[in-house]
Every structure is written in C-alpha cells, then in structure tokens.
Amino acid sequence: MISFRLNNPTEILFGAGQIAGLATLVPAGARVLLLYGGGSIKANGVHDQVTKALSHVEVVEFGGIESNPVYETIMKAAALVRETGCNWVLGVGGGSVVDAAKFLAYVAPLDVTDPWEHLARGGAVTTILPVGAVLTLPATGSESNPVSVISNKGRHLKLPFAQDGARPRFAVLDPTTMASLSRRQLENGAVDAFTHVIEQYLTLPVNAPVQFGFSETILRVLIEWGPVLVEKNTPEARENVMWAANQALNGLIGSGVPQDWSTHMIGHALTALYDIDHARTLSMVMPSLLRHKAADKLPMLVRYARNVWGIEEEDEAVAAEKAIAATADFFARMGCPIRTSDMAEVDIEAVVSHIAEAGQLPLGEDKDIDADAIRAILREAA
DSSP, X not given: OOOOOOOOOOEEEESTTGGGGHHHHSOTTOEEEEEOSSSHHHXXXXXXXXXXXXXXSEEEEEOOOOSSOBHHHHHHHHXXXXXXXXXXXXXXXXXXXXXXXXXXXXXXXXXXSOHHHHHXXXXXXXXXXXXXXXXXXXXXXXXXXXXXXXXXXXXXXXXXXXXXXXXXXXXXXXXXXXXXXOHHHHHHHHHHHHHHHHHHHSSOOOSOHHHHHHHHHHHHHHHHHHHHHHHHOOHHHHHHHHHHHHHHTSSTTTTTSOOOOHHHHHHHHHHHHHOOOHHXXXXXXHHHHHHHTTTTTHHHHHHHHHHTTOOOOSSHHHHHHHHHHHHHHHHHHTTXXXXXXXXXXXXXXXXXXXXXXXXXXXXXXXXXXXXXXXXXXXXXXX
C-alpha cells in the first residue's frame, strides 16, 4: 500500500429535510453568495428551502453556472463577491455548481493579473472563503472533495484544480431533491460515479484489500441501483446512488492505491472541444482505453470480472475482455454512448493537442499513455 494522509472534514447531512440544517451550519453574521445553475432549484422547491434556512444571514444570489462550469462565468461571480463583501460561498445544485463554488472560493480573493494562468501553474493561494454545498444531483462527489474541473472558453481548455482549503465545510445530501431530475441527468450521474471508482480501482494490484473491497461494493451498488434510478426513480434508488456517488470520490477508496484518470483527461478534452456531457465522454472512452491497457491491468481486470460481475471464466484474458464488455453494456443500458461517433466526429489530433497543452502527458497510473496511445484509443473508440 502507498503511504498516504487522509483528512476529510466535510460534515455530511444525509436524508429528507436536512436542508433545514443550514440554519445552524452557516454562522450568524455570514454574508453568503448563493451559487446555482439554470434555475431548476426554484422550480423544485429547493431554493425556497435554502432561503428559509438562511433567514438569519444576508444572501446574495448568482445563477447561471453551466453544466460544465465556465471560468468566465465564475469570474463574474467573483466580481459580485468582491462588490458585495460576501464571506461565504454556498453551492446549490449538482457537481458542476459545487465545483464552481469551490473554485470561486479561492479565485474571488486572489489578487493577480491572470488568475487562470496563476492557478494552472500551481501558484500560491493564501485566502479561501468557506464553502458549503447542497447537492441536488449525485455524480461527482464534489461535495466532499477539494477538486474543481473548470472550462476556459477563451483558452479552449478544461482543467482540474485542487485546493484542500476549498473542500466544503458541510454538504447536505437530500435524496428527495433528485425526484425532479431528467432521465439524462440521472444516467449521467450514475455513470460518472461508476467511472470514478474504476479510475481508482482498475490500476495496479497493491496490498489494499479494504480500498479494493469497498470499491467493488460501490460498483455493485451502482450496477444494481443505477438502472432502477433511471427507469423508476424510486426513493431507495435515489438514496443508494446518492451515497455511492459521494463515497466514490471523497478520498477514501483512492487512499494508498495508484490512480489512473486517463479516461477523465481524454474526456475533459472531448467536452472542451465538442461540449459533450462529461459522463458521456467517459462512457465513450473507457471501454476502449481498458482494452488498450488490458495486458497491464490484467490482474485487477480479472479481480473486477470475478468480484463485481461474477465472471468465472478460467482464461484470464478472456475474463478481462468479458468484464470490459460488461462495463460497456452497463453504460449502454444506462443510456450512455460507448462510441465517440455516437456523439461527434472527433478530430483526434485536436484531442491530443488539448491534452498536451494542458501539460497532462503522459497519462495513466504508469505514465505510459502517450500521444500515440491516445490516438490508438480514440481510433478504437470511434
């Protein structure tokens, strides 16, 4: 097992009616920037619950955060934070809104000429506003991790950023808020969470039985309850998928193990270039990437086949391929594409250039997925 430090201080309030807890979570005297997306929280009653619970503090609102949060939009919110003197940020919505809230928390106080360039180069961040989250769409686990993935339209880049001080102080997870979500949103959420686990699990067979066993449980839960969620949207399915998505990327299963994230980096490029839903870029790429890396990932692919899919095939290479096929089938059953041609005519060289410009080459847990490997993966995925 790789040595690690793990500290996740995010307080979780899980269950129906927990939004009322904001009354005690946000301190008196706070001036809160309430950040949200396209306005669905006003239609489904979440906005009313939030503002009622925050009646003891001053609230300034900023809506319009995109499904892939855009840097230029967040900078407008940052200007509002500075203008109004807000000293708290509350993201209410899905993972994109929470990503934007975390990024906003350290970009608003940042006094540099070009915040994007400063952050992309790993520049220092000394002041971070406290962040809270009210999650309405489970997918990314953003509500209890420090990562933000932000698109810069001017630079045509989509990059991940991380500041541990921006990890939400608290996260409210009320599964009833999922009742009004569209089928596509539910599909995306479950598939996104599934790929998060795979990126941390299907790597190298280190001595990590707790992390691997927990990963397998999360995957089985998503396989069982994901289809129920999109077909029936039952209360039980909402609860199970919402909690699984949180556990998929709160830091626990990734501690002490090698991590991959190559599918995500390729997916980010596809989103930046073609504005495709994040989860759908992952479902298009992951099966082909796993096939490309099957020999290197064979021990964990075999474990995945046995422990997650119940595949008893003795030939390990065949078992691995059956597990990859089962993964692609799951994505398809969840309504997500498994070929890039299902969504766009992809310019492979443009994708490679995006990843190179982002400084992410080479990819993978072994850092052996170079530009040529990405080309081969995308040709297989076409």
